[in-house]
Amino acid sequence: MRIAIVGASGAVGLEIIKILQERKFKVSSLVCFGSSRSAGKSILYKKESIKIRQLRKSSLKDFDIVFFSAGSSVSKKYAPIAASNNCYVIDNSSAFRLNKDNSLIIPEINSNDLKKYKSKIIANPNCTTIISLMAIKPLHELSSIKRIVATSFQSVSGAGNVGITELISETKRFLNGKRKARNSVFERRIAFNAIPKIGGITRNLYSEEEMKLHNESRKILSDNKILISATTVRVPIVRSHSISLNIEFNKDVPLAKARKALNGFAGIKNININDPMEYPTPLDSSNKDNCLIGRLRKDYSVKHGLSLWVVGDQIRKGAALNAVQIAECLQKK
Ligand SMILES: NC(=O)c1ccc[n+]([C@@H]2O[C@H](COP(=O)([O-])OP(=O)(O)OC[C@H]3O[C@@H](n4cnc5c(N)ncnc54)[C@H](OP(=O)(O)O)[C@@H]3O)[C@@H](O)[C@H]2O)c1
Missing domain, CATH: 3.30.360.10 (Dihydrodipicolinate Reductase; domain 2)
Known part of the structure; x- marks a missing residue:
């Protein structure tokens, strides 16, 4: 299958790449997309180095499945484009979960719902x-x-890679006696809290x-x-x-x-x-x-x-x- 991942450099995107390999998912081609921040960086897939491309509206065609893991606003903007180009979209954000046309699937529980909904955009439920x-x-x-x-x-990784970085930096600061938090990802200090x-x-x-x-x-x-x-x-x-x-x-x-x-x-x-x-x-x-x-x-x-x-x-x-x-x-x- 021709696969694309939007948000490939993130916590979820990198894990998708790992799991596709572990489960020997049949991938004929893999394309990785990100924002301008990660475009040009490389990701390893089966010993092959894949360059991240900047996501554009024209990017999302000629795929069988596109995984989206770049947040709701990116999914809302780009997932309908991919679906209109006849790609299945599996979306990790909350953008489509409660829509009446989109299925919301946990395969062990309701894989039959895949037949009930007409949209090609399939929502992955919230982690909790x-x-x-x-x-x-x-x-x-x-x-x-x-x-x-x-x-x-x-x-903290539920908030993405930045959540882990903040827990580690805030823990170090606290242990070094710096009592004033410098939190930006979480609303309060997350270390020891x-x-x-x-x-x-x-x-x-x-x-x-x-x-x-x-x-x-x-x-x-x-x-x-x-x-x-x-x-x-x-x-x-x-x-x-x-x-x-x-x-x-x-x-x-x-x-x-x-x-x-x-x-x-x-x-x-x-x-x-x-x-x-x-x-x-x-x-x-x-x-x-x-x-x-x-x-x-x-x-x-x-x-x-x-x-x-x-x-x-x-x-x-x-x-x-x-x-x-x-x-x-x-x-x-
Ligand atoms: N982390 C979890 O445990 C978890 C669990 C369930 C669902 N989710 C959902 O999965 C999605 C991804 O979460 P995450 O934890 O993987 O976040 P993350 O670690 O912050 O990664 C976000 C990814 O999205 C990319 N991105 C951001 N803006 C973009 C844009 N405008 N165009 C293209 N790519 C863009 C980032 O690439 P750049 O580096 O280029 O910005 C990065 O690859 C979110 O919707 C989240 O709610 C996360």
Whole structure:
């Protein structure tokens, strides 16, 4: 397949290139695009050095699939051009996720939706949504879900490569006794801190990130009755997001059944869900494809409830891996 990546030098773009190689995706040609900042720099693909080209409106033709990972404004401007040139677009931004013509896909959960939507622009869900739903979906199959309370602990690389740079520089400054923060990526100092707001605040006082989890989950699960209250928090971790989930069901879900359903779900790995002393941390899931689950227990604060903890590499399953898996579905079509 003739592949292009817009935003190839970014955290997600570089990971897409890595995963295409790891999964031996059939690539007949690969073209990398960026802004004027990265144009001319080289990226290594299968020992071949590929020069990044500056993205222009005329660039996006003669491809089978174009991956977009350069933010919403770039996707809004250029993805429709690629689609009008008969390319499939797999978009990592939030630009098209809730549009009625665009599918929003997690291949393990709703790959059938690829047939339902007419647009050639396919949206990759938000990273926290993907990782949360990897744990929620197998349980949703056991009983319909009434309500979810989700609290996320999101790593700095969720804000791109600049997030990692700021965590490292702010940590060094703090350890060197410089108490005045010099933050520009995050709203407050991220070193030795936690920031309970990701994205802007919406009219209902939830953050944009929290509303993504609410709205995207309903679309992916095709269930507009689920109530979701989320709190999303940025924490000083380099990679992998963690989410604490309290799920209230409409009928009882015994622990044994929940364990079995989670263990049998593709893309989920339980370190040892029967042993309460075993639990996954973000370091355990970093650079891994599977989402990991632990701390599964009854939520005694409601009639039919479960509580659990899920971690996943948000650059991989939360973005690049999920995007390549969508491309694999298109390849099979
Ligand atoms: N990081 C994550 O964990 C994650 C997870 C899920 C989804 N996403 C989404 O994926 C997208 C990319 O995120 P990221 O974390 O990879 O960001 P990033 O590390 O900041 O990389 C952004 C990329 O976009 C390119 N770019 C910026 N402006 C451009 C323009 N005008 N034309 C062409 N290329 C341009 C940059 O190239 P230059 O160097 O040339 O500017 C860079 O390659 C975002 O929409 C983000 O919300 C990220």
